[in-house]
Amino acid sequence: MGVFDETKCDCCVCPMQCVLEQLVEETIFIQTVVSEDEVVITGVKDFIVSSDIGNFPICQITQMFIEDPTNTLITRVLSALKPIKNSKEECACCEDPMTNLLKFEIGNTFEIEFIGPNVPFTDEILGVGEGIVIGVAFEDGFTFLDIFSSCAITRTTPVTQQQINDPDRPSRRNTPPPA
Template identity: 40%
Template sequence: MGFFDESICECCVCPMQRVLMQLRGETVSIDTTSDEGFEITVDDAKNFILFTSDEFNNEFFFPICNITAVEFPSTNQIDLSPSKTSFKGECSCCEDPANRLLNRLSKNTSFNFIYLDTNINGFIIDIGEGIVIIQDELDATILKAISICKLAKILPSTPVI
């Protein structure tokens, strides 16, 4: 992604932009630092901005740094950037250790992923630089790409009875 790899944005904003670029034209639900479950259509993602529209063709713009997660249908294949180790800045003290931990967790076990006021029980589908993709435990047709930098807790999931 060019200069992304050498910026402070490389471990969370750039990977989320990469996910959003692959969802162009799709209707998805995004969680931001201030709102949850905002349904939009991804028009474009570039220059660290998500360009969107809603069902009424109202245009919205979101700074990608404020997007914590994006929920999308499991029919979409998302290609994540490979994980890498950073040697300075926020990536080395926040994203790198959480990424290593996620890579050690079993993909056959359900976990409760908590970020902001949101939590989702699910299975790890994929992990890349700055992003973990979770399959919802209750609805396998839903995937959620969560910014690893925004994760607050990862707990063993409590079985749903």
Template identity: 45%
Template sequence: MGHFDRTICDCCVCPMQCVLEQLVGETIRVATLVGVIDNVMLLDVKSFIASTSEGELPICNISGVEFIGVDIALALKPIQKSTGKCSCCEGPITNLANSLIGQIVDIEFINFIGSGRIRDVGEGIICFQDFVISSCFTTKIIPVASSVSLSERTNSSFWSRET
């Protein structure tokens, strides 16, 4: 998983880069601040840029990544005590998600909503079965009372655009 010095990019961008490095060569779906890029081949990841078959994406603008059909157990950066902006944004939502591991949640991030069972949580990353969301872009987590996730209830992929 790459090593990064302490920079402003630590709490969300570095962990997302580490996740993306593990998905190089795979076809993924990427949620950004402005929309979704479907079925894009991830070619390379370095210097906070994800090189894809659709162009170069700054990792700081990636809010989530779906990797359906990819058989991988992602290694996440361990949760660390956050400082600066990370301590008031990333830290609390990461800690909340960590307390919900194993539970099904509806989760909003920027202009999208997804649903699933939280599988793992690392620094800046909330991991589901075949999807990760950046903690910094998470706007709401709602524990689901039933054992059926939104995607199973609506027969859709992990996330959909909010209306």
């Protein structure tokens, strides 16, 4: 991806495009602020996702999920995560705080609320990269791979009382985490 002078493209859209490129020809559910659609991705180019039902601007995608993903697909998606960096402008106040908080919660389970019509999801966090949080959920005998835009997350809540009470939990630190 190119350089966009520390804009929303750097912290949300470019990282999401890299993840979406791993999902070409896959059936996924895309959530935007106003809709949830099951689609087959046919292409990803110039910040647009092409699908069997139309085109979606990547900047409007808040969350995606894949039902019963293969281990290979999970590995591909996790390997597409971009390194976390400190951003400027909109990204510094919107994306960075949630990304930095959740990077210390990999392996823990959270209820994650986000901008969109279908919230919240309860996920074990598998990976966190620049602008992206990836989790896995188990519900009614199905496994779901969930991909969230950090910018669209509106709340995270630890699921277990032990997580809530643990003063050593990285996201409860009163001191900054190591760089």
